[in-house]
Amino acid sequence: MLIHPTRPAHPLVEPADFAADRLPGPVAAHEEALRAVHRWSREYLCEPHPDLGRRGDVCPYTGTSLQKNVFFLSVHPGRPTDPAELADLLLHYRDWFAELEPTSGPAAQFKTILVLFPDLGGDGGFDVVDRTQEMLKVEYADHGLMLGEFHPGPPDKEGLWNPRFRPLSSPVALLGMRHMVPTDFPFVRGDDVTLAVYLRLFGERVPTHLRREVQAAADRLATSGS
Template sequence: MLTHPSDPRRVLVERSDLDPMALPPDLRRYEIHLRATFDWGRAYLTNPHPDLGRSGSVCPFVSASLKRERFFLAVHPGTPSDPAEAVDTMRFYRDWFLELAPRSQPSAQITTILVLFPDVPQDAVEPLVDDVQAMLKPEYVGQGLMIGEFHNGPPAKSGLWNSDFRPLRSPVPMLVVRHMVPTDYPFLRDDPEQARMYLELFGDQVPAQLRDQVERERAVGAP
């Protein structure tokens, strides 16, 4: 378990912390949510899915993240009074993430922070999680990061290889922080500024399966 150096109320939980008595008292009532999220990560994200539309696991980085204990969970207790509260929370964890996993660090790509919102009522989950993700995505991308939304709605975004698949379903509402990676172009291509940031980071690392698409869209956008 990691405790923030300037705010001891903020902790990041690792899989090995799930003994209820190892958790801080204010997190013990969330043990079931923490356990469900780790189980979801191991059972869903690290395995193939018949509706995914490609081979391989749902998320190719999670297996290493779990194995090397770079899969961190945080809990935001209660229901945010408004989106601004959740925005501030995610900015806090974004900044902590950058301290824990600067891009130059070898384990940066497999590091992630999942911020859980287990107390949010079901009818408020989608507007809160989806709206906060949309609000913060431009500034996250501007720092070379991605912010992902997950809940049991599930979010309306479809899979890249199967438009009928909704891959962002999770047992607990959450927002997820990670580094941008070369395969993220399809999530950024519709916004010129976000596509530009992607090319600044990965212009010489574009995966083979995306090169034609990237070059075609760069040519269309050129003056």
């Protein structure tokens, strides 16, 4: 478990912590939620799904993040209703994310932080997670980060390869951040602002199988801005 030097009340649980019979004392009260999300990460995100619409794991990123021990979870109790409240909270994690080791090398691009909100429930309680992600996605993209929303609702976003599939369903409401990577183009192509950030970061490093689509998107963006 990692403790922030100035905000010890919000520790990060590491993958190795889940090998113990009990999680460390500071997060023991939230053991059920933390273990549920850790199990979901391994058994859902790291596995194929018949409704996904493509081959491979639901999230190609998570397995390596777990293996490299850079997949971190944190918990916040309570039922926030204002996206601004969650935005202020996530600022701490965004800044800590940049400082967390490794900050360079192959493993650095796989760092992930999931912030859990186990007290949020249905009847509109998950809406604050969706609204927070929508409010912050451009700001986080500008820092080279992807911010994703997950909850049992599930979120309304359709699967990229199967519109009937809702891939962002999770057992506990959470917001997750990770580095934007060159293969993220399908997630940003529908939003011109985040697309512009993607082109700035990866314009020269686009995967071969995406080059034609990315060039078409770049041309469209250039034309619309002229």
